[in-house]
Amino acid sequence: MEEVINSIQRASSLVQNLEQDLSNLVNHPGMLSLSIDEITEAFTAAKDRLLLISRQNQTPESPPTLLHETAPLEPQMDATVMQEWLRSSHQLFQMQQLHAARSTLQIGEMGGGREVEDSERTMGSEGDQVQGIHASSSRPRRRSREGNQEKKKILVPAPRFGNTELPPDDCFTWRKYGQKEILGSKYPRSYYRCTHQKLYECQAKKLVQRLDHNPNIFEVTYRGNHTCHMSSTAPSSVPPQQLLLDMTQNSNTISVQLSPTTNLSLNPGVGGGASTSRYGGDCPVVDMADAMFNSGSSSGNNSMEFLFSPTEDRSDAN
DNA sequence: CGGATTTGACCACT
DNA sequence: AGTGGTCAAATCCG
Numbered sequence: 001m002e003e004v005i006n007s008i009q010r011a012s013s014l015v016q017n018l019e020q021d022l023s024n025l026v027n028h029p030g031m032l033s034l035s036i037d038e039i040t041e042a043f044t045a046a047k048d049r050l051l052l053i054s055r056q057n058q059t060p061e062s063p064p065t066l067l068h069e070t071a072p073l074e075p076q077m078d079a080t081v082m083q084e085w086l087r088s089s090h091q092l093f094q095m096q097q098l099h100a101a102r103s104t105l106q107i108g109e110m111g112g113g114r115e116v117e118d119s120e121r122t123m124g125s126e127g128d129q130v131q132g133i134h135a136s137s138s139r140p141r142r143r144s145r146e147g148n149q150e151k152k153k154i155l156v157p158a159p160r161f162g163n164t165e166l167p168p169d170d171c172f173t174w175r176k177y178g179q180k181e182i183l184g185s186k187y188p189r190s191y192y193r194c195t196h197q198k199l200y201e202c203q204a205k206k207l208v209q210r211l212d213h214n215p216n217i218f219e220v221t222y223r224g225n226h227t228c229h230m231s232s233t234a235p236s237s238v239p240p241q242q243l244l245l246d247m248t249q250n251s252n253t254i255s256v257q258l259s260p261t262t263n264l265s266l267n268p269g270v271g272g273g274a275s276t277s278r279y280g281g282d283c284p285v286v287d288m289a290d291a292m293f294n295s296g297s298s299s300g301n302n303s304m305e306f307l308f309s310p311t312e313d314r315s316d317a318n
Numbered sequence: 319c320g321g322a323t324t325t326g327a328c329c330a331c332t
Numbered sequence: 333a334g335t336g337g338t339c340a341a342a343t344c345c346g
Contacts, residue, residue, distance in 0.1 A: 176323055178338060191337070195322090207337090 003046075011042030156218045158210065172226060174206060186212050194226060202227045 018035045174192035182189045187210035194202040203224035211217045 175321085177340095179324075180336065180338095183335065189336085193338095 005046075007042050007046035011046065014038050014042060151221060151223045153219060153221045155211070156220055158216050158218050170206075170220075172204065182209065184212075185209065187215065 014035065021035075173195035175195045175197070176190055176192050178191035179188050180191070189207055189209040192206045192208065194204040196202045197204075204226040205223045207221040207223070209219050209221075211219055
């Protein structure tokens with residue numbers, strides 16, 4: 001596990017370096033590629049180790065919830081895009097660390113107060129219970145009060161190959177139940193709920209919307225917790241959240257979910273498939289989301305503020 | 319045929 | 333009244 005941590009830390013610092021020199025490196029694709037390769041290798045090394053470890057620790061039927069590869073981003077992206085996903089991925093990584101650190105404490109309120117996002121400001125954020133939606137009951141179409149649902153936003157790079165319309169895979173199966181044009185947004189918002197909503201009364205939902213100014217990035221808003229404890233494929237004896245916690249308890253600083261690999265999508269040099277392994281067991285986003293959910297409240301507030309917040313904010317998270 | 323998606327309409331909330 | 337969220341019939345798809 002120590003090697004894993006070392007690899008991750010190395011990768012993280014490489015990401016930071018890359019981020020700092022990004023404006024220069026963008027003009028030197030070769031060097032940029034090398035840099036990305038280094039990061040990829042570091043994460044891949046960590047991943048390989050973790051896969052080994054997780055295979056030893058998991059029951060055979062447990063879906064691999066560790067580490068992910070998503071569709072690679074197009075190698076030559078502009079600086080803005082690059083910076084966005086670098087920042088977001090770095091933030092995600094920070095969040096993983098934050099979560100790992102906090103998971104050993106009793107997680108409840110976070111000190112910041114920055115967690116409350118705009119939509120929650122007006123509603124309050126109890127975030128503890130989820131109302132059931134019984135479409136066929138005597139009160140049809142009752143909309144659950146958003147303010148009572150935990151709501152977390154993350155930014156996820158859109159697949160640059162294959163079907164870029166697909167929202168990022170996150171290891172859970174989602175059923176789309178609506179799409180709507182949102183005022184002031186170029187792109188429609190898609191509404192998803194957990195496929196197992198009926199079976200397990202799972203109230204997890206997510207909203208997916210492309211960013212106006214950057215269609216290469218999805219803003220994914222998760223609401224409600226998964227109570228189904230199901231992955232996209234088969235029932236897992238251990239819910240992903242649990243795995244996360246279990247693993248993080250073993251390493252006191254770094255969560256092994258490593259969403260960064262995912263969201264970094266550092267695949268130019270890695271022979272990963274171009275398309276999302278939709279049910280392949282790589283479940284990046286949800287791990288992150290779960291991490292956030294399970295930490296009571298995380299540092300997520302307004303997505304942009306949260307993800308692109310200044311460094312002191314992130315260091316504050318440590 | 320069953321489950322997922324689409325899409326217009328309805329409803330809750332501000 | 334405007335807007336976002338949800339429903340549910342129609343349709344698609346494997």
